[in-house]
Amino acid sequence: MDRKKIKTDAKKYLLKKCRICASDRLYTFVSLGAMPIPNGFLSKEELGKKEPYYPLETCVCESCWLVQLSHVIPPELMFKNYLYIPSTSITMLDHFRNMAEEAIQSYRLKPGDRVMDIGSNDGSLLSFFKEQEMKVFGIDPASNLAQLARLKGIDTLDDFFTEELAKRVVPEKGHAKVITATNVVAHVNNLHDLCEGVRLLLDKEGVFICEFPYLPDLISKNEFDTIYHEHLSYFSIQPLITLFKKHNLHIINIKKTSVHGGSIRIHVAPQNSSHQPTNRVQEFIREEALRKINSRSLYEDFGRRVKVIKRDLINYLKKLKNQGKKIVGYGASAKGNVLLNYCNIGTNLIEYIVDSIPYKQGRYTPGTHIPIHAENKLEKDMPDYALLMAWNFAEEILRKQVKYREKGGQFIITIPYLRVE
Ligand code: JHZ
Secondary structure (H helix, E strand, O other), X not given: OOOOEEEOOHHHHEOOOOOOOOOOXXXXXXXXXXXXXXXXXXXXXXXXXXXXXXEEEEEEEOOOOOEEEOEOOOOHHHHOOXXXXXXXXXXXXXXXXXXXXXXXXXXOOOOOOEEEEEOOXXXXXXXXXXXXXXXXXXXXXXXXXXXXXXXXXXXXXXXXXXXXXXXXXXXXXXXXXXXXXXXXXXXXXXXXXXXXXXXXXXXXXXXXXXXXXXXXXXXXXOOHHHOOOOOOEEEOHHHHXXXXXXXXXXXXXXXXXXXXXXXXXXXXXXXXXXXXXXXXXXXXXXXXXXXXXXXXXXXXXXXHHHHHHHHHHHXXXXXXXXXXXXXXXXXXXXXXXXXXXXOOOOOOOOXXXXXXXXXOOOOEXXXXXXXXXXXXXXXXXXXXXXXXXXXXXXXXXXXXXXXXXXXXXXXXEXXXXXXXX
């Protein structure tokens, strides 16, 4: 290990019991090795400094079948100054608009109704509710993002969501008809505290709408690069039913969405509300049993496939380099950094990465130290290949880079299988 890498003490962060059912029957099925936190982009000055490496390993609880990371990294290391801004993508903005419209129609929200968003980021989702004159309130620990939200007129509290915070918020902001949470529940270590806080904040007829990547899609589409330190849990419906039941909450509806490689949007209500589960819940439970999410073999097969994908990608990139081809990366995403560090791909194979987020341009990827430039460098420089590290936006990016492709540039896409487009 080179002198700058600091291998942290894995035992210090080891998960000893399942975060939903407290069982210690945790079966480890994939290890991606030790690597820096995935959004830890470095300035030029930071390149010479020491870089902490944390273990990245995934286990499944053989009692409630929650898939989760085997180590829990302190959240303040990852979320106090956060670089994921979904509103930089047209795909995600459209997605949030749809989510707000669906909630307003489903629950007949009217002007003045209170809507809150946990993990509200830069306020993009809440702004669609605000347009319809709802009273909105955001909660997000990232001070940099809370500031952006406030500039949009979105009332935001920059703190981690907890039951204790909910107790402070209710007297001032009242109860919410709808609480949303997109790509945040999977990042929370204490899910029981989260559920208690949601129950306190919710109106007695209120609904909690949360969305996150769906484990069966991750497994079936080999999306191993979405396994990283931010994502503590990888949800299927079965363990969520166990979780919510412990807090007198229940899932009343579920919708599949395509974002982030396949996600689900679940609607959760107090058990003593008038909301009753639709048959979608039972359909998902039956489907998950058919896909064997509660069998060790599913996870063992996945672990084997991950190793094959790594081997094939490295061999392919080395073959192109030996042919004198120029290869860059496209989309400096967290998942892209997992792929690079797991496959040990650095500037020996990828010369630079282009990305649309100004903050990331001029910085370097964590661990692999590949320079990041603005997107317009791609067509100017015309490398032979671009490894798509934001495959969740493949359609939007390939559409944006039609000229690069017309001039002969090609995208290498690794998920769900290695291909060139
Ligand atoms: P991005 C995200 O992870 C965020 P990430 C989060 N960790 C999560 O839970 C999962 O998804 C589900 C760039 N880009 O944010 C912008 C272009 O360059 O989708 C981003 O840096 N051009 C909360 O970080 C990156 O790609 C474009 O046209 O793995 C995308 O990263 C577009 C659309 C994006 O994934």
